[in-house]
Amino acid sequence: MFEAVLLFKDALYGAVVIGLACSVLGVYVVLRRIVFVGAALAQLSSAGIALALWLAGNGWMLGISTRPIALALILTIAGVLFFGAGSGRGKVPPDATIGVTYAVAAAVGIILISKATTGEAHDIFLQGNILGITRGDTMVLLAVAIPVLLAHALFYKEFLFVSFDRETARTLGYRVNFWNLLLYLTLGLVIAFAMQFAGVMLVFNFLVLPAVTGLLVSRSMAGTFFWSIVSALTAAVIGFSLSVPFDLPSGPAIIAVSGVLVLVAFLVRLRQRR
Amino acid sequence: MGDLVSFDHATLGYGRRVILSDLSFTIPEGDFLGMVGPNGAGKTTILRAILRTLEPLSGAVTHAPGIRFGYVPQRDQVDYNFPLTVIDVVMMGRYDRIGLGRRPGANDRQLARAALDHVGIVELADEPLTALSGGQKQRTLIARALVGQPNVLVLDEPTSGMDLVSTTQILGLVRELHERDKLTVLMVSHALNEVANYVERIALVVNGGFRIGTVDEIMNESVLSDMYRIPVDVANINGHRVVVARREGQTLPVSDV
Numbered sequence: 367m368f369e370a371v372l373l374f375k376d377a378l379y380g381a382v383v384i385g386l387a388c389s390v391l392g393v394y395v396v397l398r399r400i401v402f403v404g405a406a407l408a409q410l411s412s413a414g415i416a417l418a419l420w421l422a423g424n425g426w427m428l429g430i431s432t433r434p435i436a437l438a439l440i441l442t443i444a445g446v447l448f449f450g451a452g453s454g455r456g457k458v459p460p461d462a463t464i465g466v467t468y469a470v471a472a473a474v475g476i477i478l479i480s481k482a483t484t485g486e487a488h489d490i491f492l493q494g495n496i497l498g499i500t501r502g503d504t505m506v507l508l509a510v511a512i513p514v515l516l517a518h519a520l521f522y523k524e525f526l527f528v529s530f531d532r533e534t535a536r537t538l539g540y541r542v543n544f545w546n547l548l549l550y551l552t553l554g555l556v557i558a559f560a561m562q563f564a565g566v567m568l569v570f571n572f573l574v575l576p577a578v579t580g581l582l583v584s585r586s587m588a589g590t591f592f593w594s595i596v597s598a599l600t601a602a603v604i605g606f607s608l609s610v611p612f613d614l615p616s617g618p619a620i621i622a623v624s625g626v627l628v629l630v631a632f633l634v635r636l637r638q639r640r
Numbered sequence: 641m642g643d644l645v646s647f648d649h650a651t652l653g654y655g656r657r658v659i660l661s662d663l664s665f666t667i668p669e670g671d672f673l674g675m676v677g678p679n680g681a682g683k684t685t686i687l688r689a690i691l692r693t694l695e696p697l698s699g700a701v702t703h704a705p706g707i708r709f710g711y712v713p714q715r716d717q718v719d720y721n722f723p724l725t726v727i728d729v730v731m732m733g734r735y736d737r738i739g740l741g742r743r744p745g746a747n748d749r750q751l752a753r754a755a756l757d758h759v760g761i762v763e764l765a766d767e768p769l770t771a772l773s774g775g776q777k778q779r780t781l782i783a784r785a786l787v788g789q790p791n792v793l794v795l796d797e798p799t800s801g802m803d804l805v806s807t808t809q810i811l812g813l814v815r816e817l818h819e820r821d822k823l824t825v826l827m828v829s830h831a832l833n834e835v836a837n838y839v840e841r842i843a844l845v846v847n848g849g850f851r852i853g854t855v856d857e858i859m860n861e862s863v864l865s866d867m868y869r870i871p872v873d874v875a876n877i878n879g880h881r882v883v884v885a886r887r888e889g890q891t892l893p894v895s896d897v
Contacts, residue, residue, distance in 0.1 A: 397722055520741045527732055531718045537691045537711040538736040538788070581723060585768050590723050 370610045380499030380507055381602040381620065384560040387511040388572030389580075389598035390518055391553050393590055396577040398529050402464045403449050404573040407554055409471035410445040411561040414438030416478040423482040435562055441471075442558040443551070450550035451543065494565020496606070496616040503563060510559045514552045525549050526587065568617040572598055575624035582631035597627045643668050644707050644792055644824060645690050650699035652685045658697065659685045665843065665852045667826065669704075669791070672818045673852075674835035675828045677845035683828050686845065687796060690826065710785030712795040715777060720770055726780050727752050727765040733787035755787040756780075759813060775806035782813065792824045793817060799834060811838045837880050859883070 371378065395404045418434035445467065458466075499507075518525065527535045528545040536542050560569045580594030605620030643666040651661040659682045667673060667690070677683050688694035689701045691709055710733070730752040731744045738744055744752075756762040759779040764772065772780065778798055785793055795814060799807040815838050818825045829835045836842060836859050843852040846867045851858065858864070859881050864872045871886040 397719070523732075523735050523738070523743065524740070526722075527735055529719075530722050530724070530729075531713060531732070533713045533717050534711050534732070534784075535735075536693050537709055537794075538733075540736070585723050586725065587723055587728070 371607050374497055374606075374610055376501045376504055377497050377499040377616070378603065378606050379501075380504045380563055381496050381606055381616070382599055383504060383507040383511050384564050384569070385572050385576070385598035385602040385620075386595060387507075387514060387556045388560060388569060389576040389594040390515060390591060391556055392573040392577035392598075393580060393587075393594050394525065394529055394549060395553070395573050396581065400449075401574055402461065402468065403550075404553065404557065405566070405570050406449070406464045406468040406471065407442050407445050407557045408561055408566045408569045409468050409475065410441045411438040411558045412566055413471040413475035413478070414441035414558075415562065416475040416482065417441070419482040420478040435558065438561060439555075439558045442554040446547070446550040446554035450547040494561070494563055494568055494617055496564060496568070496620075499563050507559060507563070510555055514556055517548070517552060521545070521548070565617055568620060571617075571621040571624055575621070575628050576601070579624075579627050579631040582628070582635045593631075597624065597631070601627060642704060644671075644704045646700075646702045647689070647696075648700045648702070650689065650696040650701050652682070652689050652694065653697050654685075654694075660845070660848065660850060662699070663850055665850075667792070667824065669824055670822060672815075672825045672838075672840040673827070673843060674839035674841070675826065675843045675845060676830065676832045676835050678830055681845045681847070682850075683830075683845050684796070686843075687794065687826075687828055691794065704791075707792065708788065708790045710788055710790030710793045712778070712781045712785045712793070712798060714797045714800060715774065715781070716800075717796075718777075718781065720777070722769070724769050725766050726756065726761070726769060726772070729769055729780055730755055730765075730784045730787055733784040737788065752783070752787050755783040758786060758817075759783045773806070774802050775809055778802070778806075778810050779813070782810075782817075786817070790823075792826060795825070795827045797829055798827060799829065799831065807834060814838065832883050833881070836883070855881070 392404075395401055414437040415434040418437040421437075448467075449464070524540065524545050525548075528540060528542050529549070532542045532546075535545075557569055557573075560572070564572070576594040576598035577590070579597040580590040580592070583593045584590045601620050601624040605623040606616055608614060608623075609616040609619035645667040647663045647665050650663045651658055652663065653659045663686070675683050675686065685694065689696060691711060692703065695701075727749065731748050733755070734744060734748045734751065738748060753762055753765055756765050759782050761776055761779050761783070764776060764780075769777070769780065782793075782795070782798075785795075793814070798814065799810055802810065811834060814825060814827060817823050825839075827835060827839060832842075836855055839855065841852065841854055842858040843850065844858060844863075844867050847869060849867055851863065851867060859874055861872055861874055864874065864883060868885075873884050873886050875882045875884065
């Protein structure tokens with residue numbers, strides 16, 4: 367069993383890096399109640415990948431089919447600017463705007479991919495293929511994750527303050543829009559890169575479920591981050607290790623383990639209350 | 641004592657939408673001012689101009705050099721789902737003094753405990769924010785405002801949604817901070833009856849109009865009926881002023897105010 371897992375160790379490392387980065391950002395995603403911004407950004411990223419394949423399939427921008435991340439990044443950053451700068455005072459409620467973005471990006475992605483004629487295993491770009499992660503891919507993921515995590519460690523109190531109470535932060539001279547945009551930008555970067563390998567469903571899982579586990583288990587911010595990371599890494603390692611020998615799809619296996627961990631955390635919380 | 645904030649023919653609004661025009665008034669050092677008016681009248685707009693988060697469309701709003709505000713937001717502006725302890729929240733009032741990318745130190749923690757002691761809840765320092773009552777949450781936010789050592793304490797609807805006991809305790813605490821610490825206080829509220837019995841001056845923001853004066857100058861039937869555009873009575877019950885709208889064909893027995 368372990369030999370089979372070791373054959374795909376690079377893929378496991380990749381899943382661990384994605385889980386680590388997403389589980390830290392996920393704490394803000396859940397606490398700020400922007401869970402579906404994460405989902406919409408992931409869909410925009412997948413639409414970018416589909417657009418790149420469609421363009422390449424029609425003979426335009428051929429080189430981009432080998433680097434679909436470029437268009438994924440452009441669309442995700444556009445989404446970041448849109449959601450990050452939004453005041454929420456428009457005629458359309460913010461959650462409806464997120465819903466529109468999610469639905470349109472998903473539909474456009476599926477339409478484009480159905481009409482793309484080049485590129486291998488198109489649907490893998492949309493659904494993700496953890497097993498296909500190479501050592502080089504893991505290095506790319508690390509090159510994105512490390513600066514993002516360092517920024518979050520360095521500017522923890524700034525991100526916390528503008529997330530918890532933006533009006534008071536503003537009165538103390540904080541440039542709230544800048545910090546919000548930076549937070550969204552780190553989110554967009556991680557999602558755009560993780561999406562290529564993990565797909566919408568697994569990225570969404572890593573952004574939400576570990577953070578929920580952390581919040582259920584812990585009563586402090588540090589504890590929440592700690593348990594969120596532990597939960598994501600546990601789900602990645604156990605889910606992946608079960609998926610290889612039992613021939614299960616890796617992403618859903620990881621998500622299933624994340625679900626079990628949320629349930630365990632919920633039971634722990636119930637016990638703490640008694 | 642000098643003026644801390646001065647409005648000079650200031651017109652306030654957002655984009656091309658004017659909310660209040662030609663405002664001229666000052667907030668002197670040591671003032672205890674209540675800004676009162678119904679929701680949507682423009683109180684928050686004036687508050688933003690005072691807090692320097694809104695530039696006037698015309699005219700000028702000037703601030704004394706070195707002025708520092710301690711802001712207590714409306715309770716529902718704060719997200720209580722965050723897993724923070726009381727002292728974590730209070731230390732946020734020091735964040736801008738700590739500097740970018742640095743963490744609070746032992747001194748900040750000590751000052752936060754002192755601020756909590758000042759508002760009477762130091763024993764709750766390590767409790768989770770979610771476990772507090774409405775009044776305790778408000779004291780936490782007041783402690784956070786005080787820990788930054790402000791010259792002006794600004795409270796936005798500090799008693800909103802509170803019961804009679806908590807309201808009385810919070811308003812009593814604010815008055816105590818003004819009298820004991822000689823702190824300049826600006827309190828924004830829609831509840832004229834609550835504010836009028838604690839503050840020294842009142843700014844009324846009603847129906848696009850603005851009027852400011854001492855409590856005696858504002859709390860009389862003539863001014864209030866004119867501002868609210870309905871006949872009102874001002875009663876005096878054991879030294880407390882109470883404003884009531886007059887029902888048609890009925891006049892309340894009103895004692896001297």
